[in-house]
Amino acid sequence: MPGTVQSIERAAAVLRLLSGGSGRLPLGEIARSLDLAKGTTHGILRTLQHVGFVEQDRVSGHYRLGPALLHLGANYLDVNELRSRSINWADPLAARSGEAVRIGTVLAGQVQVVHHVFRPDDTFQTLDVGTMLPLHATALGKVLVAYRAAAVAPPRELDRFTRRTILTPRALAAELHRVHESGWAADIEEMTPGIAAVAAPIRGYGGLVVGALGISGLVERICDSHYHPHQHLVAYVRDAARAISQDLGAARR
Amino acid sequence: MPGTVQSIERAAAVLRLLSGGSGRLPLGEIARSLDLAKGTTHGILRTLQHVGFVEQDRVSGHYRLGPALLHLGANYLDVNELRSRSINWADPLAARSGEAVRIGTVLAGQVQVVHHVFRPDDTFQTLDVGTMLPLHATALGKVLVAYRAAAVAPPRELDRFTRRTILTPRALAAELHRVHESGWAADIEEMTPGIAAVAAPIRGYGGLVVGALGISGLVERICDSHYHPHQHLVAYVRDAARAISQDLGAARR
DNA sequence: ATCAATGTTCGGTAATGCCGAACGGTCGTC
DNA sequence: GACGACCGTTCGGCATTACCGAACATTGAT
Structure with a gap:
């Protein structure tokens, strides 16, 4: 029987x-409890801190679990429920808005579409479930990054998809700030020429964002003549996202 | 600047x-996504599986997050709230039962008392908060192990505290099974001669047990002449534990 | 001023993690 | 039924990495 990786077991x-x-311990106590050298324990804690699984109190020097670890557990539990609860709200949103509805979560630094409801008309459409989309060029992606779903960081490589795609980290940061402030995101012909989309965050337990809900369609239908999304569509998306969040048991802190 | 532990970062x-x-991936996909050799990836997954942070589907061979990791996150979030919500229910339970109330969680393979309400009389008492208690010889401990709070395993070393302490793994297993079936635990002079206690599980998000609530007092007051705890006291404890659980947002699955 | 405990850093050593190669099993195609 | 592709798993050699003892700077109590 092959062995296991000692440092992972220790971590x-x-x-x-x-x-x-108490959830917070000094380094010396951790070392004693696990019968490890202080230098060894420090190396493990430094690494866990680097990946966000642990954080250190600035004043006392004590260690506690970090947000990235808590996001992992909360994210995973809720992404599973997210899928099953999407049905109840995505269909009505498609009917109400007259547009296609998609729900996405973070996977490997991208958006993975986990649910897709066709636009309620007779036009030909293809099912997107499983499709991977960029974080910086889609409304769904912008929401997920702005709210650090699955502790995802802003992407560094910003590929161009259309003439309107965001290409610089500075412009992306400003856009993400705006998304976080307003509570919704849009992409206006940034991913696909002629297509616009609007998305809002879906929260799970503890208020953490676990997914994004969005609609998309022809830019002439989504936006007014100044390329601003119609506010009634934004409101529909946010209402539906909020309802799904409540189903998931999100409690704002 | 010293470095970090590579295998912990990879894990x-x-x-x-x-x-x-989707939350579930085959080994090959994980290896490709992280640009690791399959042997390396396998060693990491084997270790994560060993510590319960990952589990493998028997049929498809795919990997997903495991219960121990999910327990970590859920446990931590709820233990913090547990403390703040205890006050609302522990005081009334002490008044109602006329006994001392304690709440405990798992720490380093033991029970740590995180809240203590004195028995409402004039007798001299000492504050137990911070005290560490054994898992096998206390009602609080039996509940925590029976429901695998913080993924704690049954203790292997069973120290004797009184003539009635459980000393064999087989007897402990039988007792834990009974606790899990009935939804409450008792220790009748197993920790301290002349003292009996009753405890029930406190659940957090997703129904996971994050703590235990118990009362304790003279065995003559807690039990009838056949050394069975008075059922009205068991009901008081379970009611209070259920109320705290609801405050924490537990949803049975 | 002294002492004890803290977290942190450093460098030598050997133990460990890594990876390429190979294996047995499963599934789809012909 | 044979074959190929891909899967997860195992193994052993090698070199790098993790480990740990010693030392350090800081902090708080006496």
């Missing part, structure tokens, strides 16, 4: 220790 | 990958 032991009791 | 990357999208 897991550290995380388990931090998960219980 | 974290695997967990992040599994946290998003």
Whole structure:
């Protein structure tokens, strides 16, 4: 029987220790509990801190579980429920808005479409479920990054898809800030010429964003003559996203 | 600037990958996504599986996040809220039952008392918060193990505290099974001569047990002449534990 | 001022993690 | 039924990495 990776086992032991009791421990106590050298324990904690699974209190120097780990668990639990609860709200949103509806989550630094409802008309459409989309050029993606779903960081490589695609980190940062402030995102012919989309965050337990809900369609139908999305469509999307969030048990903190 | 532990960083990357999208991936896809050799990826997954952070589907061979990791996140989030919500229910339980109330969680393979309400009389008492108690000899501990709070395993070393302490793994297993079936635990002079206690599980998000709520007092007051806990006291404890659970947002699955 | 404990850094050593190669199993195609 | 492609798994050699003891700077208590 082959062995296991010692340092991963040790890191897991550290995380388990931090998960219980008071939830915050000094380095020396962690080292003693696990019978490790302080230097060894420090190296493990430094790495766990680097990946966001642990954080250190600036004042006391004590360690506790970090947001990235908490996001992992919360994200995973809710993404599973997200799919099953989407049906109840995505169909009505498609009917109400008259546009195609998609729900996406983060996978490997991209948007994965996990649910797709066709635009309620007779036009030919293809099913997008499973499709991977860029984070910076889609409304769904912008929402997921702005709210750090699955602790995802803004992408560094910004590929061009249309003449209107965001290409610089500075422009992306400004856009993400605006998304976070307003509570919704849009992409106006940034991914596909002639197509616009609007999306809003879906929150899970503890208010963490676990997905994004969006509609998309011809830019002439989504936007007014100044290329601003129609506010009634934005409201429809946000209402539906909020309803799904409530179904998931999100509680704002 | 010192470096980080490469295998811990890689393990974290695997967990992040599994946290998003469909939540289940084949080994080859994980290896390709992270640009790792299959042997390397397998070693990491084997270790994560060993510590319960990942599990493998028997049929498809695909990997997904495991219960121990999900417990970590859920446990941590709820233990923090547990403390703040205890006050609302522990005081009334002490008044109603006339006994001391304690709430405990798992820390380093033991029970850590995180809240203590004195028995409402004039007798001298000492504050137990911070005290560590054994898992096998206390009602709080039996509940935590029976429901695998913080993924804790049954203790292997069973120390004797009184003539009635459980000392064999077989007897402990039988007792834990009974606790899981009935939804509450008791220790009748198993930890302290002349003292009996009753405890029930406190559930957090997703129904996972994050703590235990218990009362304790003289065995003559807690039990009838056959050494069975008075059922009205069991009901009081279970009611209060259920109320705290609801406050925490537990949803049975 | 002294002491004890903290978290952090550093460098030498050997133990460990990594990876290429090979294996057995499963599934789809011909 | 044979074959090829792909899967997850195992193994052993190698070189790099993780580990740990020692030392350090900081902080708080006496």
